[in-house]
Structures are given as structure tokens and as C-alpha cells.
Amino acid sequence: MTDQPAGAGLRDRIRRAICEASGFAWDDDGLEPDECGEHADAVLAVLPAPADRAVVLREAAAVARDEAAHLHDDMGQKAAAGARLVADRLSRMAEEAQQGDTAGERR
Structure with a gap:
């Protein structure tokens, strides 16, 4: 193959x-x-070059963290918790995507 x-x-x-x-x-x-x-x-x-999934996810995680900070300032810690969870999940997804890209390069 x-x-x-x-x-x-x-x-x-x-x-x-x-x-x-x-x-x-x-x-x-x-x-x-x-x-x-x-x-x-x-x-x-x-066609445009394909987007790097890990980069896009990291950018989304940064937006979620910024939103969490604004929510914390405006409404308190509990209001920010959901946005922090989303940011953490997006960060994990970015790491998984990066590992997948690296594994693909080794094939």
C-alpha cells in the first residue's frame, strides 16, 4: 500500500x-x-489550505478563557465555571489533534 x-x-x-x-x-x-x-x-x-485543527481549537480555548474572565468579573466564580470547563475541553481536544497530526507524520 x-x-x-x-x-x-x-x-x-x-x-x-x-x-x-x-x-x-x-x-x-x-x-x-x-x-x-x-x-x-x-x-x-x-482551494484555501486546510486549517490546522489544533491551532483552531487553541484559539477557541483562548476565547473561552477570556469569556470566563469577563463572566467572573461581571457575575462571579460560578458563572465563569462553565466557560472554564469549555476552555479546558477545547485545550484537551487541541492536544489530541496535535498528537494525531504528529502520529500521521510518522506513518
Whole structure:
């Protein structure tokens, strides 16, 4: 089995959609017209880079911590507890995502 880049699955889905929209049957044998792969590459070229899940989760955790601080100042410790729990959970999810990315690099 060969290692495929992370975007390979997306490219295959785009290629299949283009083939089917063009009237060609898809049968996973890779015999669709070459243009389908070329069009899929063109679509991928204009898509933005995928977001780093761990970074996004860390940013969300920071927002939740800020909100917890505001709630604490405005309404007290109990009001802030829920936002702190959310921040902690988002931080754990970020760590899990980072570990998953690192494991994927080692494959």
C-alpha cells in the first residue's frame, strides 16, 4: 500500500464528481478521462489550505478563557465555571489533534 498525501481523498472525490457530472460512469478502476484528474487538480489549486485543527481549537480555548474572565468579573466564580470547563475541553481536544497530526507524520 502506498502512502497518499492528505489531500488525495479529496482529489478523488472531486475527480469522481467531475466525471459523473460530465456523464461518465465511475467504477474505481481509474479509467475515467484524463481531463477529470486535470480538472480536479485545477479545483484543488484554488482551494484555501486546510486549517490546522489544533491551532483552531487553541484559539477557541483562548476565547473561552477570556469569556470566563469577563463572566467572573461581571457575575462571579460560578458563572465563569462553565466557560472554564469549555476552555479546558477545547485545550484537551487541541492536544489530541496535535498528537494525531504528529502520529500521521510518522506513518
